Each structure stands twice: as structure tokens, then as C-alpha cells.
Amino acid sequence: MDYQTILYDVRDDVATVTLNRPEVMNGLNGQMRLDLTHAVKHAPDDARVLVITGAGRGFCSGQDLGDRRSSADIDLERTLREEYEPLLNAIYECPIPTISAVNGPAAGAGANLALAADVVIAAESASFIQAFARIGLIPDAGGTYWLPRQVGFARAMGAALFADKIPARQAAEWGMIWEAVADDEFAETVKARATHLAAGPTVAYKNIKRALRQSYDNSLSDQLRLEAELQGKAGKTRDFLEGVMAFMEKRTARYEGR
Structure with a gap:
């Protein structure tokens, strides 16, 4: 597909989506949300890992406030429900591992877009800002979902209320x-991480994602049953057989992702 606002590249089983509006720090407009949603949904057909990154000096500055002529033209509820929700669900439900490679500042919806991926790797010069309160809004694009789960209630509340810049090193801590x-x-770290996952047991990765996410809502008994179910499926894959053989033969496993 001929994308207008992103670059899409596939090599060595890694699909890389690059947000490509560097003149506005890769601000999210309507076309970028459409392009990105389409690319995320189709990446599993082309690759075994998806990497999302930004062009230029920033990852994503969030919603492009210049995308409308005036604030009176913005229907935020419609935009979130019809444009952001499909995008974030596509990332969350992606059956292959997803990596956000945060090369620079990630602000507002851009920060929460990054946090939607399975793994976030950031350059030390990058930062994350829940900037919404600065313009009289609440964190959206999944921010109120990701933050409490990842950093705890107190830090999530402080990040949302004060809208302070959180440097990448602090975000990791x-x-x-x-x-x-x-x-x-x-760049080399992201490449190495993506290459590692692309050569791994793809079905197991899919089930790891499902098991960890459902654990928030499950009782221990429910989670143990889910583990048994998913492990049973994993045990029937070719990758499991290859993993056992490689272990017994003391060699590196050659996983096919099935």
C-alpha cells in the first residue's frame, strides 16, 4: 500500500513502521492514524516482529493540534472512538511481538502509542510526557490504562497531574x-532485540502475551487453567519439538514460528 504519512519496510522477518512527519515531530493526524492502523493489521502477514519508530529527532508529539482549523472543529470523543481506538486495539491485539523504538520525545498520545507495544526500548535522550493537563485534558489513547499497570497508581497520578517530562532512564527505572x-x-540494540524475537517461537510469544494480559482479571485457579490450556497448545507446535531437539543436541534452535 502507498502510505502517505509512514514508511513501511520488511526485512529479515521484521516489519518496521516509521512515523514520517518529522516537520511536526510526527504528530498524529487523521491520515497517519489510518496508515498506521492498516500497517499494524497487515504486518503479521509479512513478518514475525513489528517495530514502530519515528523519523527525525522525535518519536511522536501526540495529536497534531494543527489538524483542525479551530478547537471548535474538534470532536475529541469521536476521534478517540473512531480513530484512536481501532489503532490501539490493533497494536494490543497484534499476534506477533511489537516493539516501540522511541528515538526521541514521545508526548501526549504519542507517549501512550509507544506504551501500547509489548516492549518499549528508548534512546537515553528520549522522554515521555503526559502533556494532556497542560491544555485542560485527561490522558487518553490508553494512558489511563497503561500507566497504573506499568508504574503504579501514585506515579501514574503524578505523571498525569503534573505533566512533567520523564526521561527515558527514569521511565526504565x-x-x-x-x-x-x-x-x-x-539502533543496534533495537535491531538485535527485533532479530532475536523474529527468530524465536512465534506461537509461544503470542500465548505469552495472552497469558500475562489475562492474569490481571483472572483468579489463581482461572490463570492456572489458562496456563495449562496454552501450554498444551504450545506443546503441539513444531517449535517446541525443535526447541527440545536443539537442547538435547546442544545447538541453537531453528524456530519456524509455528
Whole structure:
């Protein structure tokens, strides 16, 4: 598909989506949300890992406030329900591992877009800002869902109320993201992480995602039953057989993702 606001590249079983409006710090307009949703939904047909990153010096500045002629033209409820919700659900429900490679500032909806991925890797110069209160809004794009789960209630509340910039290193210490890496190591680290997952047991990854997410709502008994169900399915995959054989033969497993 000929995308207008993103770049889409597939190589070595890794699909990379690059937000490509660097002149506005990759601000999210209607077309970018459409392009990104389409790319995320189709990535599993092309690859075994999805990476989302930004062009230029920023990851994403959030909602492009210049996308409407005036504040009176903005129907935020409609925009969130009809444009953001499908996008965030597509990322959340993506059957392959997803990585947000945060190369620079991620603000507002851009920060929460990043947090929607399975793993967030950020350059040390990057930062996360729940900027909504600065313009009289509440965190959206999943912010009120991700933050309490990742950093706890007190830090989520402070981040939302004060709208302070949270440097990548602090975000990693809080558990908001997986890791913060030196800027000069960022690209290679993301590549290595994505390559590792692309060569891994894809079905197991899908079931890991499901099991961990459902654990928030399950009792222990329910979770143990779910583990048994998913482990039973994993045990019937070719990747499981390959993993056992590789272990017995003391060699690196060659997973096919099925």
C-alpha cells in the first residue's frame, strides 16, 4: 500500500513502521492514524516482529493540534472512538511481538502509542510526557490504562497531574519501559532485540502475551487453567519439538514460528 504519512519496510522477518512527519515531530493526524492502523493489521502477514519508530529527532508529539482549523472543529470523543481506538486495539491485539523504538520525545498520545507495544526500548535522550493537563485534558489513547499497570497508581497520578517530562532512564527505572540505551547504541540494540524475537517461537510469544494480559482479571485457579490450556497448545507446535531437539543436541534452535 502507498502510505502517505509512514514508511513501511520488511526485512529479515521484521516489519518496521516509521512515523514520517518529522516537520511536526510526527504528530498524529487523521491520515497517519489510518496508515498506521492498516500497517499494524497487515504486518503479521509479512513478518514475525513489528517495530514502530519515528523519523527525525522525535518519536511522536501526540495529536497534531494543527489538524483542525479551530478547537471548535474538534470532536475529541469521536476521534478517540473512531480513530484512536481501532489503532490501539490493533497494536494490543497484534499476534506477533511489537516493539516501540522511541528515538526521541514521545508526548501526549504519542507517549501512550509507544506504551501500547509489548516492549518499549528508548534512546537515553528520549522522554515521555503526559502533556494532556497542560491544555485542560485527561490522558487518553490508553494512558489511563497503561500507566497504573506499568508504574503504579501514585506515579501514574503524578505523571498525569503534573505533566512533567520523564526521561527515558527514569521511565526504565519506574518500569514504564523495558530499557533505555545510549543513543549511539540505540539502533543496534533495537535491531538485535527485533532479530532475536523474529527468530524465536512465534506461537509461544503470542500465548505469552495472552497469558500475562489475562492474569490481571483472572483468579489463581482461572490463570492456572489458562496456563495449562496454552501450554498444551504450545506443546503441539513444531517449535517446541525443535526447541527440545536443539537442547538435547546442544545447538541453537531453528524456530519456524509455528
